[in-house]
Amino acid sequence: MEAVELLLPDERVSVSCWGQAWAAKPPRSTTPTGAASTATPSTTPRSAPCNPPTIDALQAAGYTWRGIAVWHKPAARPHPGRLKQECESIVWGCAGAMDPGNKPVYLPGHFTGSQPRGANRQHITQKPLDMMRELVRIVPVDGTVLDPFTGVGTTGVAALMECRHFIGIEHSAKYANIARARLTEAIAA
Numbered sequence: 001m002e003a004v005e006l007l008l009p010d011e012r013v014s015v016s017c018w019g020q021a022w023a024a025k026p027p028r029s030t031t032p033t034g035a036a037s038t039a040t041p042s043t044t045p046r047s048a049p050c051n052p053p054t055i056d057a058l059q060a061a062g063y064t065w066r067g068i069a070v071w072h073k074p075a076a077r078p079h080p081g082r083l084k085q086e087c088e089s090i091v092w093g094c095a096g097a098m099d100p101g102n103k104p105v106y107l108p109g110h111f112t113g114s115q116p117r118g119a120n121r122q123h124i125t126q127k128p129l130d131m132m133r134e135l136v137r138i139v140p141v142d143g144t145v146l147d148p149f150t151g152v153g154t155t156g157v158a159a160l161m162e163c164r165h166f167i168g169i170e171h172s173a174k175y176a177n178i179a180r181a182r183l184t185e186a187i188a189a
């Protein structure tokens with residue numbers, strides 16, 4: 001794990017536990033330029049306070065917090081009398097200096113994409129593949145993307161399509177099997 005860059009696209013399990021884990025394991029597992037990001041919903045009552053703990057956890061673990069990007073989900077369901085929950089924030093940071101290299105990428109701070117629908121939706125919080133393809137580009141080509149909350153492997157498929165390596169962790173056997181199949185398909189393509 002010594003040369004792994006971190007990209008955490010999502011976390012809804014327990015921000016506090018996750019934060020403690022980060023704090024307990026400083027970014028030894030990242031290269032000096034390793035980047036980390038995680039998307040958290042910003043409008044639900046449960047997750048409204050997510051961003052400050054996420055930012056704190058990132059910094060407590062020794063990362064430099066760099067900023068917040070926005071994930072806009074146009075197809076989100078409207079609720080009568082409430083604000084539409086069509087926005088999540090992406091907290092991101094890095095370990096050490098960020099070297100843009102000889103061929104720097106210019107990435108947006110605002111992403112638009114809705115979750116897959118119908119047969120393409122295999123996980124309740126599945127991310128849009130096109131958005132993840134853009135997001136993983138913050139990790140250099142041939143770098144390694146680590147997703148400790150892999151779900152059905154969207155981040156991994158995106159990483160492979162963008163010529164990055166991938167390590168995924170998923171504790172549901174059902175989702176891990178789907179992720180494995182999707183990753184195998186992406187490798188074969």
Ligand SMILES: C[S@@+](CC[C@H](N)C(=O)[O-])C[C@H]1O[C@@H](n2cnc3c(N)ncnc32)[C@H](O)[C@@H]1O
Binds near residue numbers: 010171175
């Ligand atoms: C938000 S989903 C990720 C969805 C993924 N981004 C995708 O597009 O498929 C988070 C996943 O983390 C898994 N998870 C939760 N706690 C975990 C843990 N401690 N270790 C590994 N996986 C965990 C859940 O089973 C769930 O599938």
